[in-house]
Amino acid sequence: MFDKVALIGIGLIGSSLAHVMRREKLANKICISTRRKETLDRAEKLGLGDTYELNPEIAVEGADCVIICTPVGVCGAVAEKIKSHLASETIVTDVGSVKRSVIDQVSPHLPTNVHFIPGHPIAGTEYSGPDAGFASLFENRWCILTPEANASPEPVQKLKAFWERCGSQVEIMDPDHHDLVLAITSHLPHLIAYNIVGTASELEGDTRSEVIKFSASGFRDFTRLASSDPTMWRDVFLHNKDAVLEMLGRFSEDLSGLQRAIRRGDGEALFELFAKTRDIRRSIIEQGQDVEEPNFGRDSS
């Protein structure tokens, strides 16, 4: 599909893309660039690409597709570095969990003869780094693209086809709407998970070790999200502040309502909520976005 793809950043998403591009033969040549020499050496040892460059300027030379796979906080700096080295008609995209901020950071730097199409694959694991990637990460997952209204249709179609070859379904969305939807489906869940694990880790004395011992009663589920990459998530919250604060406000209001119901012994209010939340999981399973097996199937192994 592409002659040369430059991957800037080689964490979970970048390395998964490298694997699936190779398997599906989506690029003649993959050039990997990342800031830290140690990470680049690791990527080379894993054989993720064809060439390896510390300088993103060199990496993007002659590429017809550049995929920025860094934490969202450094997208702007990457764009500034590569801007004078991009070939005409190159597709520049990214994989960040926030879209408005990435557009604001990246767009001003890019020349008008390249096609900037922001993207976000809705896929991941709690692991990070070049060792974490695998080719099937994007299978049956959605990928959201947020091109500007005046974007040329051909490169958007090409990038859509690329993600479909990676196993994903593609949805085109307004960047602000993306940021609001992801605030509730992804950013708030991670924030809540980090928070409860933080609360538990500050318990006094024996209780902390008991939290680990008896975690199968519910707590362990949260520790998965709360072991995600700290840099990536710091940047998400700094760059999607408004939408996250909006959703956090709603969550906190609802939680105050539950707190009051518990304090007053209002069993009806509790039952009413607990009975209706089952439907959402059923829909998620029906749409193939989670498994039906008890405990995510993990205890049956």
Added chain:
Amino acid sequence: MFDKVALIGIGLIGSSLAHVMRREKLANKICISTRRKETLDRAEKLGLGDTYELNPEIAVEGADCVIICTPVGVCGAVAEKIKSHLASETIVTDVGSVKRSVIDQVSPHLPTNVHFIPGHPIAGTEYSGPDAGFASLFENRWCILTPEANASPEPVQKLKAFWERCGSQVEIMDPDHHDLVLAITSHLPHLIAYNIVGTASELEGDTRSEVIKFSASGFRDFTRLASSDPTMWRDVFLHNKDAVLEMLGRFSEDLSGLQRAIRRGDGEALFELFAKTRDIRRSIIEQGQDVEEPNFGRDSS
């Protein structure tokens, strides 16, 4: 181990006990009793026991072990019903997620010639009812017993051995301490999960369906806990009010701190929390209380 075990209530825990008792030959005879005829018929169709009784009074006749597997809100009513039908030296236990309230509800009814030893297996799934049980549910999980200080040691040892034969490790604990530890490891996680799924389900228009579509970005994890049995969980919150409100207070304070950090753009505070929460998951995996596979291993299937 026992001649006749009476299971009062045949949900996930009761039916799992029935399966494992049969597999491990822990009872000569299993008598199942539950309030609703429909559920009892289902248990009989599944062949979970040897005899089936709607009246718990009849079910406990001649039993040397009675296990109350109902929601914690009705433990007292069950104890009142069975109290005059218990044989001398019978072990009476339960499986409820709250221990102080169960003791307060059950103890006053029981004659002094039976041994009441409250229990709580730290195991479960998001499914409920007699079809949900399976013999390996308790394997590698903890079971907490909270006998009174003056309890006879032999029946406590016998019940401990029973749970070990079910695959569990047993810990003896003070009931109030149990309720505090479970408030953070189990009750608060479920409350938070129910709450965020409730918040999401009240979103306007298209966003609700998008929450389902893009749930693999984090949200889907919470929907598992939030699809747990509503009656069981209503009772837990009504009967462990003080400890839950205490832990919820800590959680909310910490969340306010995170909210302030996001509003002020304090990346250092966010990074500091996100970096330290990883350790807890590592300990949980090391202690065999969760799997190491990405995404709980569910996407690799």
